[in-house]
Amino acid sequence: MKEKLDKKVRRIDTDIDKLRIKIKDSNSLKLEENVFDEPTLKNLYKLSRKDFIKELGGSISTGKEANVFYATGPEKELAIKIYRITTSTFKAMDPYITKDPRFTNIRHTRRDIVFAWTQKESQNLKRAISAGVRAPEPITTEKNILIMEFLGENEVPYPQLKNITLEEEDAKRIFEIIVEYMRLLLTKANLVHADLSEYNIIIDPNTLEPIIIDMGQSVTLEHPNAREFLYRDVQNILRYFSRYGIKMSPEELLSKIQAK
Ligand SMILES: Nc1ncnc2c1ncn2[C@@H]1O[C@H](COP(=O)(O)OP(=O)(O)OP(=O)(O)O)[C@@H](O)[C@H]1O
Ligand SMILES: [Mg+2]
Known part of the structure; x- marks a missing residue:
C-alpha cells in the first residue's frame, strides 16, 4: 500500500517537474496529493504559463470540498482554491447550483458541476465587492481552480x-x-x-x-x-x-x- 502511494507521489512529483511549476514546499503537496490529479496539474501549469502563478506554496486549508494553497503571482501573494472533483461532496452542491437561474443550462456531470461551482464563487465574490463588501478579489478561474487575493501578509494568512x-x-x-x-x-x-x-x-x-x-x-x-x-x-x-x-x-x- 505504502509503496503504491510512494509511487503515486513520485509520479506526481515528476509531473510537476515536467510541468515546471516551482513548488516551495513539496512535503505539503504530498499530503494533498489527491487534489493534484492530472487535469488539475495541467490547469495549474496553464495558469503558470499565463503568468498568473509564479510559485506554488504550502497548504492553507483542507476543507470538505476544496483545498486552499498559498502561492505567489507576478506582483502579489495569492490564495489558490482548488475544488476536488473526485472526493468533493458534490451531491451537496447540486441543489445550490441546479436551482440557480444563472446556471440552468450546465450539464450535470460531476466535473461540470464543480467547474460551474468554481465560476459561481468567482462571480459571487465580484458581485459582493461591487456592492461594497470586503471580500478577497477573484483574479481568474481555470476549471476547478480559483485564484484570488491572499488575505494575509508574508505568507501568513x-x-x-x-x-x-x-x-x-x-x-x-x-x-x-x-x-x-x-x-x-x-x-x-x-x-x-x-x-x-x-x-x-x-x-x-x-x-x-x-x-x-x-x-x-x-x-x-x-x-x-x-x-x-x-x-x-x-x-x-x-x-x-x-x-x-x-x-x-x-x-x-x-x-x-x-x-x-
Ligand atoms: N483568500 C484567502 N486568503 C487567505 N486565506 C484564505 C483565503 N481563502 C480561504 N482562506 C483560508 O482557507 C480556509 C478555507 O477556505 P474556504 O472557506 O473558502 O474553503 P472551504 O472549502 O469552505 O472549506 P470547508 O470545506 O472546510 O468549508 C478559510 O477558512 C481561510 O482560513
Ligand atoms: Mg469555509
Whole structure:
C-alpha cells in the first residue's frame, strides 16, 4: 500500500517537474496529493504559463470540498482554491447550483458541476465587492481552480473569526460591519451568503475589520431556498456574537438587513 502511494507521489512529483511549476514546499503537496490529479496539474501549469502563478506554496486549508494553497503571482501573494472533483461532496452542491437561474443550462456531470461551482464563487465574490463588501478579489478561474487575493501578509494568512478573542468593544464594531455587509449583499448584490459563520469571516489584524470569504454556495434571492439560507446565516451570526453580549432577535436583525 505504502509503496503504491510512494509511487503515486513520485509520479506526481515528476509531473510537476515536467510541468515546471516551482513548488516551495513539496512535503505539503504530498499530503494533498489527491487534489493534484492530472487535469488539475495541467490547469495549474496553464495558469503558470499565463503568468498568473509564479510559485506554488504550502497548504492553507483542507476543507470538505476544496483545498486552499498559498502561492505567489507576478506582483502579489495569492490564495489558490482548488475544488476536488473526485472526493468533493458534490451531491451537496447540486441543489445550490441546479436551482440557480444563472446556471440552468450546465450539464450535470460531476466535473461540470464543480467547474460551474468554481465560476459561481468567482462571480459571487465580484458581485459582493461591487456592492461594497470586503471580500478577497477573484483574479481568474481555470476549471476547478480559483485564484484570488491572499488575505494575509508574508505568507501568513489572517485568522478566521473563530480563532481569535476580541474585546467586547471591537466585537460590537465587527458585528455592525457584518450586519452592514449582509445588508449590502442582499440589497445591492441580490445575494445570500448561505454559509455565513465565524468560519467564513476572516479578520484583518491591522484594522480589526471583517472580510467575507467562501461564496461558492451563495445564491441570488430568486433561489427557492434563499430565505431559509438567509435565516440560517442570521441565526449563525447571532449565536456567535451572543458571547460578546450582543442580544438581538433574528427578526430584528432581518429587518436591519432588508432595509434599503
Ligand atoms: N483568500 C484567502 N486568503 C487567505 N486565506 C484564505 C483565503 N481563502 C480561504 N482562506 C483560508 O482557507 C480556509 C478555507 O477556505 P474556504 O472557506 O473558502 O474553503 P472551504 O472549502 O469552505 O472549506 P470547508 O470545506 O472546510 O468549508 C478559510 O477558512 C481561510 O482560513
Ligand atoms: Mg469555509
